[in-house]
Amino acid sequence: MLGDARRRHVLQDRVPAGLVSAGAALILALAGCGSEGDDSGALAVAEARVSAKEKDLAEAKSDLADKSAQFCQASQTYIRALDRYGDVLSETTTTVGDVEDAGSELEQPREDTMDGAEEAVAAQQVVVDAKAELAEAEAALAAAKQPGSAVPSTPAGTSSPRALAPAATVSRVQRAETEFNAVTEGFTDETPLSQASQQFNAAAVALEISWLRLFADAGCLTDEQRVQAEAAMRDYTMTLQQSLLDAGYYDDEVDGVYGPATVDAVEALQRAHGLPVTGTVDNASAAALERDLAAKGGATEQEAAASTAAVQQTLKLAGFWDGPVDGEWTEALTGALKDFQTELGVEPTGAVDAATIAAVERAIAETEQEASAPPTNASPTASPAPRQSPTSPPTPSRSSP
Incomplete structure (x- = not known):
């Protein structure tokens, strides 16, 4: 007996503890399968598998949350860079070379954002796979609890990850990125500064707006921030629509929705002033609209003054x-x-x-x-003007304020 104890002690000293634990688990599993009428071992294994898959899913979700936060941070940095460089040509010392440099300095923020998006999508796939494996483990556990029953198939809808953002939003970003790259790559030393200014700013603003939409659709905003952002966008759009209406470019309802009618009006404004036609309001478009409003307002004031006089x-x-x-x-x-x-x-x-x-x-x-009437001896008596209104009164040219 003592010899056997010593041999066991020597074996334990020579065999790694992890291997002993793994062997014990294997022996336990085999012991559970050794008896045809005893399913407690199989049930324990199935329960352990479910527990492990639940842990895997929790870890996958945690990693997805981290990757999503990293993507949101990277995209926020990129959007700020776009906002900053979209206004680069408003600086007094700007040259075409500055425009080219501005485009190149966006490369790293853009690359970080793209990498963050890929990692977030990959993390989403891991979550989807973990959910599928958990579903399989739960199905096996259910079968272990009721021997002889059919194992249910994996629930549908767990084979593909949820998109980081709607396909239309992603497509818009990709298109804006392509257009921005085409603009910046088209600059040369012979490009007129005014042309470079208009094209660069228009492309940068369009790209910034598309990324702002992706930023929101990807869940980078809290519920409160989303409500505030939507309210701010609605107020901005209503102001823009009213200005476009006053300037004669917009003839639809002022509803705060930046829809096709608003895009058409902005494009009409841009065409009227020879600007890049993007449908988004950049610096040049905003300045053109202000000039139109000022001119129309001045003409209206002059007309009102003449009428009052x-x-x-x-x-x-x-x-x-x-x-x-x-x-x-x-x-x-x-x-x-x-x-x-x-x-x-x-x-x-x-x-x-x-x-x-x-x-x-x-x-x-x-x-x-x-x-024109012939004079009479009787003294004329002034008669009051008729009090009834005419049946078809002429339309007045101006009313008082």
């Missing part, structure tokens, strides 16, 4: 206005116009409306008739 002159001739004829509408002018409207027999709105214009025209016509 005409009202002032008319009221002065009629004896209802003794102020300056300066094209500035004031409360005093509104009061004078109301008094004039009361005299004409129309509703005193304080605005140059159709009824007022019609009443003035009738008064002028009556005055002309009286002036």
